[in-house]
Amino acid sequence: MSQRTPSDPRCVAVVGATGAVGEVVLRLLAERSFPVGELRALASERSAGTTVSFAGRDVEVQEAKPEAFDGVDFAFFAATGSLSKGLAPEVARRGGVAIDKSSTWRLNDEVPLVVPEINPDDLDKHKGIVSCPNCTTIGFVMALEPIRRVAGVRSVVVTTLQAVSGSGKPGLEELARQKAEVGRGDAPVPDFYPTPIVDNVLPLCETFRDDGYSTEEVKLLHETRKILADDVDVSMTCVRVPVPVGHSATMLIETERPLTPEAARAALAAFPGVAVVDDPAHNGFPTARDVEGRDEVLVGRIRKDLGSDRLWIWQVSDNLRKGAATNAIQIAEEMVRRGLK
Ligand SMILES: NC(=O)c1ccc[n+]([C@@H]2O[C@H](COP(=O)([O-])OP(=O)(O)OC[C@H]3O[C@@H](n4cnc5c(N)ncnc54)[C@H](OP(=O)(O)O)[C@@H]3O)[C@@H](O)[C@H]2O)c1
Known part of the structure; x- marks a missing residue:
């Protein structure tokens, strides 16, 4: 299969799409023209069936379950640490990349902890999970x-x-x-x-x-x-x-x-x-x-x-932009630029 170009559309999931950080991730994906083909908005069972706004349209929220990550290229996690612990490996197992905002994976030796202006080369070592530092x-x-x-x-x-x-x-x-x-x-x-x-x-x-x-x-x-x-x-x-x-x-x-x-x-x-x-x-x-x-x-x-x-x-x-959403999206942008996804 030929390598995708940076502008080819990616399938993107936002976990915690109804939360303070998730809402900003959705807004910035559109604002920064990230090449989103399909967008999956995920949250808890409580929010399933409600809608969030992405790029001027309503997207129905689904419950975050392992199957929701089939075919996903990037999953932005902005929910709870325990959810990231269970589901980020499910994203990696399916060939996608989980970019996690919780503290769960930050100090794990197998997981890069990245601020793209500072240590972007650490992304080359990723194994399907990348962690975002605390805000x-x-x-x-x-x-x-x-x-x-x-x-x-x-x-x-x-x-x-x-x-x-x-x-x-x-x-x-x-x-x-x-x-x-x-x-x-x-x-x-x-x-x-x-x-x-x-x-x-x-x-x-x-x-x-x-x-x-x-x-x-x-x-x-x-x-x-x-x-x-x-x-x-x-x-x-x-x-x-x-x-x-x-x-x-x-x-x-x-x-x-x-x-x-x-x-x-x-x-x-x-x-x-x-x-x-x-x-x-x-x-x-x-x-x-x-x-x-x-x-x-x-x-x-x-x-x-x-x-x-x-x-x-x-x-x-x-704290909601560079401290969270912006940094997470910059990580995805850098991975696309490097041909890592
Ligand atoms: N706020 C910040 O400045 C900031 C900065 C850096 C990192 N973070 C980290 O980002 C994450 C999200 O923080 P936040 O400030 O956006 O919190 P928040 O406003 O409380 O939002 C939490 C989100 O997680 C979802 N969620 C909770 N339990 C869930 C479950 N069991 N299954 C699926 N989804 C679930 C919620 O969905 P429902 O609406 O369905 O409950 C909601 O969308 C946390 O890990 C936090 O530590 C936050």
């Missing part, structure tokens, strides 16, 4: 890698400020409901998060482990090391903030070789997928509101630490 990790490594390439990185201290959509639709719904409660003069009632998120800041993303770290924090460390193939030290605190979309982070970076803020700014500006917004004289800095709906990671507040040779930077990214 926080993607913005973090996109801001770190340009600096690492010019000066090496020894360590980073990072505090993240993460939007509620990072927890999917339940996070968005909880913030909206609590805003309405406060607006009526009622006390906000916590349900999904352990304490009110409205008008508040929670030093917890996901759940605490026995060692006092959250599961999100530990992902940031291990995923960064795998993507960069570098044992960089990462000290981290992940914080949930009452912002709908857009994860922010402040990073204090110790480089291996001296690097001025000007040189860091130039390296960041030259890196694909990163844009510098750094004009303190005119209050120019990037915010979550600025990045919502954009694919670039925005970086600003680049300055030397007053007490050391380390550099401070501030970084924001749209």
Whole structure:
């Protein structure tokens, strides 16, 4: 059989098509003109028979079962970890590629963990499953890698400020409901998060482990090391903030070789997928509101630490786009470009 060209249509499945990330995957597949021949929208039994919108038409949602992947080239998984664990191998077994947004496969040695601007060559080693990093990790490594390439990185201290959509639709719904409660003069009632998120800041993303770290924090460390193939030290605190979309982070970076803020700014500006917004004289800095709906990671507040040779930077990214859907689709685009599918 002759090899397909990049523009030949592919059969694409979106698992979790009714969720926060799945909806953006559907929108971006059309927006980026990914060569979708057939589109299968999959979710749980609860949503089977409802419709989602793709490229201006309604597509009926089917239950995600192994048979739904017959003939599929790419399956984007944006559902639950346990679903990816069971069904991603079913995609691979049928000759397709599963691109997974859950944490299930990220640290598996057989599975590439890819940010296409950073480690696209890892895709060549795929065995039918490719993993997408956590939404926080993607913005973090996109801001770190340009600096690492010019000066090496020894360590980073990072505090993240993460939007509620990072927890999917339940996070968005909880913030909206609590805003309405406060607006009526009622006390906000916590349900999904352990304490009110409205008008508040929670030093917890996901759940605490026995060692006092959250599961999100530990992902940031291990995923960064795998993507960069570098044992960089990462000290981290992940914080949930009452912002709908857009994860922010402040990073204090110790480089291996001296690097001025000007040189860091130039390296960041030259890196694909990163844009510098750094004009303190005119209050120019990037915010979550600025990045919502954009694919670039925005970086600003680049300055030397007053007490050391380390550099401070501030970084924001749209967790539903570059932190999830955009990165997943870029992986598929890169695989098509490389003739891997
Ligand atoms: N939100 C982010 O910023 C972000 C970023 C990176 C990675 N992720 C990861 O992406 C995945 C999806 O997150 P999300 O934020 O989009 O969550 P979400 O809004 O809660 O959506 C979850 C989706 O999964 C589907 N689902 C749940 N259980 C299922 C089952 N048993 N079988 C089939 N489908 C099932 C849901 O379908 P129903 O409507 O039928 O329930 C829904 O479509 C998660 O693994 C998350 O960790 C999220």
